[in-house]
Amino acid sequence: SQQGEEDPQALSIQEGENATMNCSYKTSINNLQWYRQNSGRGLVHLILIRSNEREKHSGRLRVTLDTSKKSSSLLITASRAADTASYFCATDAWRNQFYFGTGTSLTVIP
Amino acid sequence: EPEVTQTPSHQVTQMGQEVILRCVPISNHLYFYWYRQILGQKVEFLVSFYNNEISEKSEIFDDQFSVERPDGSNFTLKIRSTKLEDSAMYFCASSQGGIIPGELFFGEGSRLTVL
Numbered sequence: 006s007q008q009g010e011e012d013p014q015a016l017s018i019q020e021g022e023n024a025t026m027n028c029s030y031k032t033s034i035n036n037l038q039w040y041r042q043n044s045g046r047g048l049v050h051l052i053l054i055r056s057n058e059r060e061k062h063s064g065r066l067r068v069t070l071d072t073s074k075k076s077s078s079l080l081i082t083a084s085r086a087a088d089t090a091s092y093f094c095a096t097d098a099w100r101n102q103f104y105f106g107t108g109t110s111l112t113v114i115p
Numbered sequence: 116e117p118e119v120t121q122t123p124s125h126q127v128t129q130m131g132q133e134v135i136l137r138c139v140p141i142s143n144h145l146y147f148y149w150y151r152q153i154l155g156q157k158v159e160f161l162v163s164f165y166n167n168e169i170s171e172k173s174e175i176f177d178d179q180f181s182v183e184r185p186d187g188s189n190f191t192l193k194i195r196s197t198k199l200e201d202s203a204m205y206f207c208a209s210s211q212g213g214i215i216p217g218e219l220f221f222g223e224g225s226r227l228t229v230l
Binding site: 032038040042045046047048049050053076102103104105106107108 | 119121148150156158159165170171184188204208210217218219220221222223224
């Protein structure tokens with residue numbers, strides 16, 4: 006299966022702390038994306054990193070990609086209560102197919 | 116800002132009944148998708164659609180499921196004879212596609228409850 010797996014499954018931190026989530030996948034990819042899902046809502050795209058990139062930043066988000074280890078990490082700095090959500094990685098290998106991981110549930114305590 | 120819209124937001128049906136979930140993707144997008152998420156669990160790929168035909172489908176997408184783009188704007192998922200285990204949130208998504216695909220844009224989902 007191309008589906009990624011995030012870890013940890015759940016993460017609880019204090020507001021202001023950094024949150025790090027990891028994603029591992031099994032096959033070669035073109036791109037890896039991170040999405041956020043608030044409870045009961047649709048998924049919202051956060052950031053895309055291409056297979057030839059190693060690191061990317063967007064605001065308080067930092068994504069790294071290690072294709073040799075088939076893994077990625079998402080770092081959210083200076084977390085806020087509003088960052089409480091589930092975070093999913095999605096990989097695409099070919100033909101515009103996107104496969105999602107199992108998600109990390111992040112709780113930021115005010 | 117363009118968005119993907121889905122209807123209904125919630126549908127309750129009896130086991131064995133047919134259900135049609137509707138989606139209006141973003142107008143200039145070329146790839147369309149259905150995903151399923153059982154409560155609190157992973158987001159599962161069902162099917163992708165491009166150029167008026169299915170481009171890929173998962174094992175979940177069996178003969179009970181079908182998709183259609185009947186009029187150039189709507190994209191529908193039909194479940195022919197619902198089962199209890201079809202209860203889930205169904206998400207439609209679209210993307211511009213291309214050699215380097217961009218992000219997926221998701222709708223807010225249709226919650227299906229099968230009794």
